[in-house]
Amino acid sequence: MAGQTAIGLNHYLMLSGILFTIGMFGVLTRRNAIAVLMSTELMFNAANIALVAFSRFVTPAALTGQMIAMFIIVVAAAEATVALAIVLLIYRSFKGINVDRINFMKW
Amino acid sequence: MLYNAWIIPALPLAAFALIVFFTHRNRAVSAALSIGAILIGFVYAIPVLFQLIHNHGPHEFYFTWLDFGTWHLQIGMLLDPLTAVMLMVVTIVSSCVQIYSLGYMHGDPRFSRYFAYLSLFTFSMLGLVLSNNFAMIFIFWELVGLTSYLLIGFWFEKKSASDAGKKAFITTRTGDLGFIIGILLTFYACGTLNFGEVFTKIETGIFAGGLLTAAGIFLFCGAVGKSAQFPLHVWLPDAMEGPTPVSALIHAATMVAAGVYLVARILTVYLASETAGMVVAVIGITTSLIAASIGLVQNDIKRVLAYSTVSQLGYMIMALGLGSFTAGTFHLMTHAFFKALLFLAAGSVIHAVHTNDMQEMGGLGRKMKITAVTMFIASFSIAGIFPLSGFWSKDEIVAATMGHPVFMVLALGVAFMTAFYMFRLCFLTFTGTPRDPHKFDHAHESPRTMTYPLLFLAFLSVFAGWVGIPWLPHGYSSFVYHGEPHHAAFHFDIAGISLLVGLSGIALAYLMYYRRSISPDKVAERFRPLYTLLYHKYYFDELYDAVIVRPLYAICDFWFWFDQHIIDGLVNGAATLTLWWSIAKNWFDVKVVDGAVNGAAYTIRGTGSILRFAQTGRLQNYALIIFAGVILIWFLR
Amino acid sequence: MTDVSLTSVTFYILSFCIIAGGIFTVSSRNLFHSAVFLVFTLFSVAGMFVMLNAYLLAAIQVLIYVGAVAMLMIFGVMLTTQLTNVRLRHVNEQAWPALAVCGFFLAFIVYGLWDTPFQVVKADAPVNTSHALGTLLMTKYVLPFEVVSLLLLAALVGAVVIAKKD
Numbered sequence: 001m002a003g004q005t006a007i008g009l010n011h012y013l014m015l016s017g018i019l020f021t022i023g024m025f026g027v028l029t030r031r032n033a034i035a036v037l038m039s040t041e042l043m044f045n046a047a048n049i050a051l052v053a054f055s056r057f058v059t060p061a062a063l064t065g066q067m068i069a070m071f072i073i074v075v076a077a078a079e080a081t082v083a084l085a086i087v088l089l090i091y092r093s094f095k096g097i098n099v100d101r102i103n104f105m106k107w
Numbered sequence: 108m109l110y111n112a113w114i115i116p117a118l119p120l121a122a123f124a125l126i127v128f129f130t131h132r133n134r135a136v137s138a139a140l141s142i143g144a145i146l147i148g149f150v151y152a153i154p155v156l157f158q159l160i161h162n163h164g165p166h167e168f169y170f171t172w173l174d175f176g177t178w179h180l181q182i183g184m185l186l187d188p189l190t191a192v193m194l195m196v197v198t199i200v201s202s203c204v205q206i207y208s209l210g211y212m213h214g215d216p217r218f219s220r221y222f223a224y225l226s227l228f229t230f231s232m233l234g235l236v237l238s239n240n241f242a243m244i245f246i247f248w249e250l251v252g253l254t255s256y257l258l259i260g261f262w263f264e265k266k267s268a269s270d271a272g273k274k275a276f277i278t279t280r281t282g283d284l285g286f287i288i289g290i291l292l293t294f295y296a297c298g299t300l301n302f303g304e305v306f307t308k309i310e311t312g313i314f315a316g317g318l319l320t321a322a323g324i325f326l327f328c329g330a331v332g333k334s335a336q337f338p339l340h341v342w343l344p345d346a347m348e349g350p351t352p353v354s355a356l357i358h359a360a361t362m363v364a365a366g367v368y369l370v371a372r373i374l375t376v377y378l379a380s381e382t383a384g385m386v387v388a389v390i391g392i393t394t395s396l397i398a399a400s401i402g403l404v405q406n407d408i409k410r411v412l413a414y415s416t417v418s419q420l421g422y423m424i425m426a427l428g429l430g431s432f433t434a435g436t437f438h439l440m441t442h443a444f445f446k447a448l449l450f451l452a453a454g455s456v457i458h459a460v461h462t463n464d465m466q467e468m469g470g471l472g473r474k475m476k477i478t479a480v481t482m483f484i485a486s487f488s489i490a491g492i493f494p495l496s497g498f499w500s501k502d503e504i505v506a507a508t509m510g511h512p513v514f515m516v517l518a519l520g521v522a523f524m525t526a527f528y529m530f531r532l533c534f535l536t537f538t539g540t541p542r543d544p545h546k547f548d549h550a551h552e553s554p555r556t557m558t559y560p561l562l563f564l565a566f567l568s569v570f571a572g573w574v575g576i577p578w579l580p581h582g583y584s585s586f587v588y589h590g591e592p593h594h595a596a597f598h599f600d601i602a603g604i605s606l607l608v609g610l611s612g613i614a615l616a617y618l619m620y621y622r623r624s625i626s627p628d629k630v631a632e633r634f635r636p637l638y639t640l641l642y643h644k645y646y647f648d649e650l651y652d653a654v655i656v657r658p659l660y661a662i663c664d665f666w667f668w669f670d671q672h673i674i675d676g677l678v679n680g681a682a683t684l685t686l687w688w689s690i691a692k693n694w695f696d697v698k699v700v701d702g703a704v705n706g707a708a709y710t711i712r713g714t715g716s717i718l719r720f721a722q723t724g725r726l727q728n729y730a731l732i733i734f735a736g737v738i739l740i741w742f743l744r
Numbered sequence: 745m746t747d748v749s750l751t752s753v754t755f756y757i758l759s760f761c762i763i764a765g766g767i768f769t770v771s772s773r774n775l776f777h778s779a780v781f782l783v784f785t786l787f788s789v790a791g792m793f794v795m796l797n798a799y800l801l802a803a804i805q806v807l808i809y810v811g812a813v814a815m816l817m818i819f820g821v822m823l824t825t826q827l828t829n830v831r832l833r834h835v836n837e838q839a840w841p842a843l844a845v846c847g848f849f850l851a852f853i854v855y856g857l858w859d860t861p862f863q864v865v866k867a868d869a870p871v872n873t874s875h876a877l878g879t880l881l882m883t884k885y886v887l888p889f890e891v892v893s894l895l896l897l898a899a900l901v902g903a904v905v906i907a908k909k910d
Binding site: 088 | 749751752755759762763766767769770771775778779782785786789792793796797798800801804805808809812813814816817819820821823824833834835836838839842843845846849850853854857858862863864865867868869870873876877880881885888892895896898899900902903904906907
């Protein structure tokens with residue numbers, strides 16, 4: 001096992017993977033739309049962790065990963081905004097935001 | 108002049124064509140065309156005759172119709188004394204009959220067609236006597252048969268008439284089969300069909316022996332059919348269904364004479380082959396006897412005359428078979444005249460009393476003088492009474508039998524019977540008390556168009572035969588001969604016996620039917636079985652019916668059954684099989700093919716109806732599937 | 745666990761917080777609890793950034809993610825309260841298949857990343873990351889910077905347009 005003695009890149013990557021999987025589970029499973037959004041935030045964060053870890057260990061001087069992570073944060077914020085606006089709209093129409101019920105593209 | 112003799116048959120043919128295509132609506136013009144054609148032919152035939160008297164010939168003119176390389180088919184004329192005699196006979200009798208028909212057929216709805224047929228017949232007969240080769244004579248032979256059929260069945264609405272026409276045609280056709288075989292044998296032996304060349308080959312012995320005999324017999328079959336010899340004589344009595352002038356022309360004087368003419372023309376064959384000649388002679392005398400015996404007891408006036416014709420033809424055939432060219436043809440000529448006269452006179456009687464049955468006649472002599480007188484004249488002639496025509500010709504025939512005693516006895520027997528039945532006919536018809544007063548009252552003499560021919564023919568019946576009087580330096584026998592001209596010898600003893608025989612026949616008839624000294628009924632009673640046999644014509648018709656006609660019908664019925672059941676069965680069976688096959692295919696198509704197609708559709712629909720549940724419309728389901736897919740790809744990689 | 749230095753202990757504590765927070769976020773029946781746990785998770789992630797010498801990023805994480813996004817989530821939760829009984833399921837019917845898929849997914853990630861030799865560089869990160877990041881933002885990444893600002897504008901306008909009552 002590489003990097004066993006000190007916390008290395010692999011540790012951070014494992015963490016990132018676990019967090020991502022947890023977020024994925026939430027996306028696939030939660031019935032409430034906002035809960036799904038929260039799970040996607042988790043996934044974004046997992047990605048951020050991985051990127052920053054890479055930046056620290058592979059290109060410490062260039063700070064590329066951090067840059068990207070920053071942009072991710074910004075875009076995620078914008079996306080959350082719009083998503084919530086849509087959720088509000090749906091809530092107004094259907095008096096409920098169970099994603100189960102939003103199945104108008106079904107057979 | 109001789110070169111243009113083909114005009115003689117061409118004129119009636121032209122008349123036929125014109126009547127058929129243009130003038131058949133106009134009776135007068137049609138009749139005029141027909142009679143005109145034949146009269147002109149007669150007029151033209153006279154100089155032909157004189158030219159041939161001057162130069163016996165034979166003169167032959169022909170052109171090649173079809174060339175087959177090794178032989179060629181000719182259309183041509185053969186002119187010799189026999190031809191001249193036949194031309195005269197045919198044109199004279201035909202003219203008389205056509206003029207007579209103006210009166211007899213007056214008012215008939217198919218008047219024009221009648222004259223058209225007569226013209227066609229005359230053309231055919233004249234063409235026949237002018238032919239120079241077997242093929243051509245056969246063509247005209249058949250044409251003559253055709254027109255005979257048409258004329259016998261002229262009143263075809265009557266079933267008996269149309270049946271008689273068929274019978275005549277079929278019976279003569281049977282004879283023609285033999286004729287064709289004879290022609291083929293001749294061609295096989297000689298390589299040519301021209302008369303002259305064939306005779307040359309016979310005389311030089313190339314065509315001889317068994318082949319010649321066989322050919323001769325087969326060729327004679329044609330004559331047997333056409334001249335109504337035994338055993339093909341059964342059609343002639345039935346042919347009396349036709350109009351009487353037709354009977355006079357065709358079945359007394361000309362068509363039936365064609366057979367005699369044929370035998371005469373090819374006499375070389377029968378002179379060269381003793382066997383064939385004897386066959387001919389035997390059939391001739393047999394026919395003569397049978398017919399004369401039947402004629403003794405018939406009641407229909409035309410039937411008596413018909414059997415008389417058959418009998419006299421047999422006489423001629425016999426004479427030819429025994430080798431006497433002169434006797435046979437001489438009797439042909441005289442017989443044509445007096446038999447035509449007899450028929451026309453009979454027609455006159457029938458026209459007057461509207462019946463053929465002699466038992467309903469009687470005493471008509473008082474009402475129909477001309478008819479009666481001419482008929483008696485003809486009867487004397489046929490009985491062979493001196494000095495009428497018939498005496499001279501019959502004497503020649505009896506003379507021809509001199510080397511054959513059996514023939515002579517039988518010939519004299521026939522002469523006796525001939526005389527008897529002819530005078531029986533005359534006495535029953537013209538003398539005595541009328542047996543049917545009603546008919547008697549309506550009887551009247553015929554119009555002039557009918558009586559003038561009778562008179563003319565009576566004249567000929569007396570004098571036409573005088574050309575054959577043996578003491579003439581240039582008589583018949585020096586004109587018409589075979590081989591060398593000869594002067595006929597006159598045998599007083601033979602002549603005397605035949606005259607006696609004729610007179611005794613007349614005497615018997617006189618006693619039975621004029622004086623009524625011997626009752627005909629008692630005679631009939633005494634010889635009842637014989638009488639019945641004769642009355643029913645030796646049951647020939649019944650025999651033929653049973654042996655030939657019925658089996659033929661049975662065969663036809665069988666083939667009909669075969670066609671209906673087996674052939675149609677096969678066809679229907681094939682149709683049924685096709686139908687079953689198509690039903691099977693239909694079943695296959697509906698169940699299997701459509702089943703497959705529909706099944707595919709159902710399957711797809713079923714699968715779709717199951718698979719559609721994948722379209723839940725829910726995002727999270729889709730996301731799950733996507734990730735599951737990613738994992739699957741990982742697995743597989 | 746052979747290394748018991750401060751770094752590793754901190755790492756393990758922080759990672760535990762993150763993972764626990766994440767699990768509770770996705771599996772909490774009460775939506776508001778989920779939101780709170782999300783905040784907790786986000787804070788922990790910020791701490792992780794500090795460990796990775798990404799100081800500015802950690803600050804940004806707290807400011808934006810916790811301060812804005814999570815607040816937004818909580819607002820959303822509040823505004824869309826559903827007046828139903830609480831006994832509704834909070835997970836849909838495909839929970840177990842999703843669990844299986846996620847398990848496999850994690851297994852693959854782990855398996856893939858474990859032995860991959862990344863080119864690790866033993867160097868130090870710049871201490872003043874703010875300065876460095878700011879400089880980069882204005883030089884190398886100026887284009888994405890401008891584009892993102894446009895994006896933010898669009899998101900702003902879009903959110904307003906979508907959500908306004910008409």
